[in-house]
Amino acid sequence: MKQINFAVMLVLFLTGFYNYAQQGPPAKNKVKVTGKVFEKVTKQPLEYATISIMAPNDTKVIAGGITNPKGEFEVAVAPGTYDIKVEFISFKSTEIKQKSIQDDTNLGVVNLSEDAAQLNEVVVRAEKSTVEIKLDKKVYNVGQDMMVKGGTVSDVLDNVPSVSVDSEGNVSLRGSDNIRILIDGRPSQAINVAEALRQLPADAIEKVEVITNPSARYDAEGGSGIINIILKKGKNQGFNGTFIASTGLPETYGLSANVNYKTEKLNYFTTAGYNYRTNEGGGLTNTSYYNADGSPKGYLDEDRDTKRIRNGFNARGGVEWTITPTTFWTNAINYQKNTGEDKDLINYNNFDAARAFTGSTYRLNNTDTGSENVEFTSNLIKNFNDKGHKLTADLSVSRNTDNSDGIITASPSFNTTLNDQVQKQVLLQADYVLPLGKGSQFEAGYKGSFGDLNNEYYVTDENYVKDPNKSNTLEYKENINALYAQYGLKVNKFSYLFGLRWEDTNIQVNLLDNSQFNTKKYNNLFPSAFISYEISDQSNLTASYSKRLTRPRGRFMNPALNYSSNINIFQGNPDLDPSLTDKYDVGYIKRWEKVTFSTSAYFENTKDVFSFVRTPNGDNVDGIPVILSRPINLGREQKYGFEFTFNYTPFKWWRLNSNFNLYNVKTTGENTYTDTQNNLVVQNLDNQANTWFARINSKVTLPYKIDWQLNGTYNGEQKTAQGKNLDQFSMNTALSKDILKDKATIAFNISDIFNSRIMRSYTYLQNDTTLESQKSYSEMQFRKRQFNLSFTYRFNKPKSERDKNAQPKNDGGGEGSGDFPG
Template identity: 85%
Template structure:
């Protein structure tokens, strides 16, 4: 805590010094010019509109600024007579000539109209930044990133600041996988999240919001924060759309379309796509086994080749109805169907203590997979006035199925085991949120959310004769009901903004193993306070401190006791007795914007109890003399994490953009695990205390070359990190892409290479009492992708205009009142 106090004091000193140096002794003679900039048709605020103040008949700008997310601006200037110009990209500028300003002056609301001529031009300066850094979140605009053309949502997330996606598709935020993923502000109901993200095409995504310290308005789940994926919703008047075709190596094909038709009262939107993907991978595990006296007993080398084929179809259709001037109702249906084949071949090479070859075997796992997911969503918005007083209601009903069947062979034409895994999940979600502005700068919020889910999972393992293995087979029934209410109040006093909230969640979970009549019920309720304080240093800089209490519930493979049987000596099994973990989060942040530079930095501290951790223990079983090792999750104990992060956006020229993100963190975990030695019957206690430092960095450069060819290059590095039973080595990767507009800018050709050096390989060491192992895993090799995009009645520089205020789940709860 001393470090945090010191950081707070340091930032306050720096900001105080900065204010003095900016204002100077003569600041007392200056006056304020304020106002708001809105879009004329939709009455929506325009963020990043520029205001320039010049002397009459002079082009030199003597003062200026940009608007905040609410379209507001505040500029200081000496008393006098000035020309004022308000501009926004693709809009007609507004000029106020020879305005006499002798005291504080409010220009009121300035409405800007679209410039049709500019809208249809492709101008480099008109492009929206790939990453918008805001005080409470980072917004990643997918449409501006060429790297993800023809890719998936996993590819999108792997380019988002503070976010990493490993080779297995698992998503982490600031180095932690303890996160909550939302789609359009609602929890994704996918059974296998990593696989679901790999199936949804990047073309369906509008933007991604990263919220590292959410307010009470959001679900308490996600100890390290929330990632909100916002889908595209066409808003242009009339009929318009986009088609994208792609192909790649290894064999990949894709075709998707986005159509939109808007009238005065109704807006119809639909997205559909098909993709065929082939992912080829390799892996190895080299193990050394020891005798009781510590001498070498034997060696085992495992070589693995994997091939995963996926056929996927996804569709989304909906309509937004303007019921009255202030009431909007949107209904949509989402559908996904995926089929696939998984081939996993492992070659085992055995060696004696002298490293002499003694024999080999192999294990082939052929699996067929399939999933069918359908979801109905409904969103109702009632605006009582144009000052933010509103009521929103959301309903989501979904049904998801995941099936996989596999055959395991140890020699040609000899099947030793078969597995069947069938999962059916049903989910109903209802949410209502009420927002009431109070006075000048005050805002009250309250809401309710109910989430009711039911998952049934049948898992069978049979031997060569078709007999069921009762030790490995099970029938799991998982039911989860969560009710939540929240309230929060925000207000502003001078340059300080405050937001205080409290959320209460009641959880009822049933984990039932029907084959063994083992019934487990977990009931708990918790209060989750949150507090945010922000200080507006100037129009271009802010400082904030925040606190929230978060929770992580174990789900999916963490709680499913079904054994992953692809390897018979290294197996994984879930733990249905896991408890949730609770996290106290503290964050100190600073944001500064210049003309060409946006800089954001934060220091954060997380204190987590009952944190989840994976442990590896011997089972006492042998396969061809090799000990079988079981990996499973447990509630380890306590984990404390302290980190520092900064994001830096720089536009040195109109033709060059740079985005970078760096994160360093220290993790200190304490806990132990006990198991029974099957040979001696002795209880073994493993000390799993661990202290580790790690870091990751990402930098992306986008350059416009001659002949209007855009070139983007992204490099990322994940640093080495020590674990309780070993360490994960560092990992470097680089992606690059080129794009060119054709057909009078109605079409775009893009070519990208993912993992240019084929270097994104997960490497790790594991140290156990009787065994050490070195492993490598690469689920996806280097890929080449070529895509073509065609737009009709829609220009490349179209801004996704919100004709009506929408609720994408990011609402007003996470923002400070103004």
Template identity: 80%
Template structure:
């Protein structure tokens, strides 16, 4: 109850903040100036072009703006005569002298020409990490963020507000793992998405979009929202690129290159990289067992040491062709190959009821893994005019293979496991946008997604004979067809966006060994609505609703048994049904001179929510009950929370960013199953819990132009239906320095400075209590060197315009 009262107090406190902040002297009526900036040759909109308006009579009357992704800008000025300057990096600037502005004025479409003299000094905007805060989406330009240099996509996501990555690499958004992961707007179809994200290098990423309440334009998939990872694609004229080398402790090293060559009509881009990574970890599970009368039966301590090595190569090559001044066609091929070794040693220590040592056993799992992924993507954009009327068509095909083999030896057993997976995917999408006048727009589109997965899993005994009850062959086919339409318009200070999406799903889950065939067909309507009110030029209020869906995939569906421990095992559930979520969100954003504040209150109501349940199987190993962890459709989950992000720039050399999320989650449901003895077991899983998380990031420029970055993360404890997870704190830090006239950068970072990133939990079952710790990766040190050829950081990039910092909420260093 105290936590609920705290939530209410905080909510009213921050929602009342804008009223307090608005008090002040009256302002002069201003006039709005608008326009659009494009590439004069290709007619392509220029995002982040700067517009400066200087009053010729009042020198202090200086204002300006930054263009959005459509090349559009707007600025508010007092009436007067202005000299206007339009600038964009590597383009010739345009000046409009003595412009008399006495009423609302449109400068129309202004074309900029490329400046050949600057082509060898062109910059990459993404060299520094910044955040663009919108009411329904946050875009994090992670770029060359020094905190994650030499790392992976998982490292990048773990430094993004509202997003967290656990010790096993699983991604969650606002505390929920029902999140949809997209790469360049397309879903990743890797069977183990957590492992796939740990293989893709951070250097390949341009930015990350976090969409907590998506509109009808997006897939309905992802109960808690969507995370879209956008890869780099060079846009600079001529031949240029970046080389990055890194090394680290524990053993890790890598080399990657991003190169592109652009002519007037063709833009060739490529990314290639090799990395070797070693993750050392470990954990323990201490269990106490009870007799039926409640007295202590015995104790078991499991101590685990893990070491995982990965060698990975990734390559991407593509070309963007300007077919005509209003038509662009991009084709790209992606290839990834990874190999690795897994070593997992578990030592079991047995104790009697008085905790006297009675003996020890061990279990060693040595495994080899390999995966290969190939995909082809094609994108066609047809612009019918320069006002946003366009047609976009996307097509992609992919093939992913994932193979692994493990030899499990122990004190009294020997097993061999084999796992072979092949997944094929095809996707076709078309989106049509039609502006219907000033401030209104109609959209419609289609998307078809067609997938096929075949997974063979075998467990062999010490004689090489297949153990049937642990082996299986899974065939999973999924066909999804979707149509959507949405209409947005603006009236006075209100903006509206209403949409409707229809998705038809046909899923086949077949267990071929047991001839168990299961077909699931369902179709759903997914409405969405967004209403925004512009309180002032510096503040905005919005409310939104959407219906979301989460389909079970990957390890949730795969019935292959994780057999590394013979008393604590994990198994997927091919009989899972999708869950449906109704999402409500109220958001507010306010900008001051040095501060940007963004907050939201949200509520989510989910039916058939997925939940991991630990259940005794009825089997025993040396008198120890075997516990199986498996996902189920639990019943209902209700979640309400409050989140805010605060960006503060106290000085030009110092930026502070923080994120806070407080929520309450209530689940209702029970789990019924029959154990191996034929007994019906019913587990009541009703639960209600409060928890919170906080993240603070600071970036400070030290003497000699050394950048210092520090991130601290805290996740609060949370009660679960079968126990509780304990709190977790971690800290990362990094230093970087530009060299060779800013053509090179050296960076040093430490991940998990205090080695405290450990998942800890208690589990309470009917005849067992357990305490567990798991650390997937111990503290790491990493050193990287970046060299940019035919491009460099210049002053325009380093000293980002103040107006742009205000619009974006300041730079976000991770």
């Protein structure tokens, strides 16, 4: 309650600050020119129409403005005689010649007609590139990518520059999984973020922003950066929407709708969808065991076959209310419910030192899964003027459940497992932006995040007796309060942004079954600095610094054993500390007529980095030593790399975009533990590795207006502290065709054409007390090749929407957007 009171007081303070900072009345000797701009046929107001006021027979604009959602405009100008021009993309412009303006003048309604001669050109001009390169972020426009039709958000992210998604759905940025995932500028509240992203349909996403070095405005969470997923919100006047149906092999089908209805003051938007997905996968692990003298001791070959089935329903509904022309209030409810079934069959084949077969066993995991997520969000925006002076306030309340109940059958016994989680989250945020003059502005804000997670996990034996060594109840509470301020200015060709964020963290990790209580309290300052130099209108040079933080969460801190395998067990570590990262980035962007090129060199220095270590736990299953994997605060990680992204349009019918990332990671640290013979063991985990990542995407318009898209992704080999990950290549393709007078689109795509997206790795382990060792080779394929066919139908919403280039009132909400002052 104290945090909520503090947030309310801060909002009141910022509102009072606004009253103090209000600008005075318009300068004397100026008059106002007002009016409305409507579409001639439908009589609907045109938002973002441009009004230009010029001296007679002169093209230099003296004053101007744009229309609001009602089509209204107001421009201040000194008394005189002027030419007035009203324009809107794909419409014929209207000019009023030599209009005498001596006092306040209302021009009435200006009606604009569509320009049929320009429509075909507008389609080409208005279509956004799949990837937009900006100074402080990369923006991936989902609607332009045919590869993700009928797919999920995980498929979307796997096509985004600098981003990759592994076989288990975990997302990484520039090769690091220490990232923060936002949805509409707010943290994802799902308990299992990877699973939630696999269930949310791609059709619900408008675009994805990748911010590799965020400013103080953003959460300090995410050592390697932020990925902001922006959901669709209808903006067109009237009733319009999109329906999408899809089907595929292995058995997959879905149906979704995105509908909105906009009136003069209210914009109702909704998205709903159902999907059924089957993921077939598999893998193998071949392990060789050696005696202290290096001679073979035995061999174990594991063969794994997996099948995951998911039924998912998601819905999102809300309304944006234009209270006044400068005040907007949006409320929305998000609901997601998923059920599923996981089947994981592992066959174990044992061999002696001479590679003679000695016997086999099996292990079948049958798991029923289910999750339900409910979230209410509210966003209030007050624009005090059209120069960026505004106040925003956000509230988010959510409840999430995630259940997984399984039966593990193995010869000659079986076990049952239960893993039930309930999470409640409240988020409060207020942001204030105050322009202080030409080219400078001040920002300040508060954010409070208050969460409570309860996780019950247990394992029973064949007699349904609970095993206390493998069971526990975790209570995790996390309260974070943050304040920030930043100041930006532009001087000639230089732009500067300096910020400071303060975050106070209070975390409780309580193990209720054995009465272990662990509290962690810490607060940190997070400075940030950005400098941009405008070399020309087409090129910029930037340099930036920020301090970031990564908090351990979820399975990282849960000490309950993951019992999906009886010889490879995962266990969380409730004593993990957060890791802190200093990030440095120097970037350059250059635009030509057909090419946009962006490159950057970066360096990251992380203290107390998380790392997984694998050690024998002393147990054996049929003579096979059991390996325990758990996270620790290893020591220090230093990463430096080079990245470039480019968009190239050699012809109107051909587009290329590519991303390349080369980096070196140096890790220093050691792991100390006591083995089952009470010996102190020190593992040296120093490691240095080079690797690279590349992706290229080609989009071609074939005859008969058929679009063809092809992309390829390559991940280079990377050495690890206890082995190495081998290289990986995959390729996808898609074809699409607009039909029914461009009101519908049919698309066909193939994911992983060559069925080559397989994670392959080697792992080397040595018991330092006995000098026995083992070597493992593993392959894992989460999802095999898939075929997908989708049909999209648009009503009252042509493919070349007129407003797709319009700037929304609050693009993404929550954390805000656009760091550099104008």
